[in-house]
Amino acid sequence: MLLTDVDRFIIPTAVIDRTDTALREAGRRGAEKFVLWTGHVVGRVFTAATAYVPDQVPHRLPDGVCVTVDGDALHGLNKWLYEHQQTLAVQVHSHPTRAYHSDTDDTYPIVTQRGGLSLVVPNFAAAGIRGSGTALYRLSGSGWHRQRGWTARRLLVLDGEAPRNGAAI
Structure with a gap:
């Protein structure tokens, strides 16, 4: 099944909590972090099973911060996905200020499907x-x-229910 056929991504609370913890721990050090949501596609629904944290290196640059995941870590991810029969569907990362897709985010994603x-x-x-x-x-x-508004809320379902009022996505 292709991710283009998926119209709902369901993310359980345990995956969200592990992701929040990893992002906040890096943030306390002033660093960005990548967490990858892997799981299974059944019909038109992806359900996350794992918050996978690849080996990565944070960088402080004159114009900001970034994180890199090297080739060995990407190979390890692909091997892990194969061994666990899971699909990589969502990449999550933090920014120091507002959330947006930077040129670096567009050019060097981990999710490429x-x-x-x-x-x-x-x-x-x-x-x-x-x-x-x-x-x-x-x-x-x-x-x-x-993805904004109703489209985003229908597409990404956090812990089995739609986001409450005030949620950005």
């Missing part, structure tokens, strides 16, 4: 994924596109 999602969490995830300002993007043949 069309239909995959990229979730960007602001303020080093201080308020978590469910906090205000989180941004959701979906990959198409022409690049990453912001």
Whole structure:
């Protein structure tokens, strides 16, 4: 099944909590972090099973921060996906301020399958994924596109229910 056929991504609370913890721990050190949501596609629904944290290196640059995941870590991810019979569908990472897809995010994604999602969490995830300002993007043949409002809420279901009022996605 292709991710382009998926119209709902369900993310259980345990996956969200592990992701928030990893992003916040890195944020306390002033660093970005990548967490990858892997799981299974059944019909038109992807259900996350794992918050996979690849080996990565944070960087402080004159114009900001970033994180890199090297080739060995990507190979380890692909091997892990094969061994666990899971699909990589969503990449999540934090930004130090507002959430948006930077040129670097567009050019060097970890999720490369069309239909995959990229979730960007602001303020080093201080308020978590469910906090205000989180941004959701979906990959198409022409690049990453912001998902907003009802479309985003229908597409990404956090812990089995739609986000409450005030949620950014």
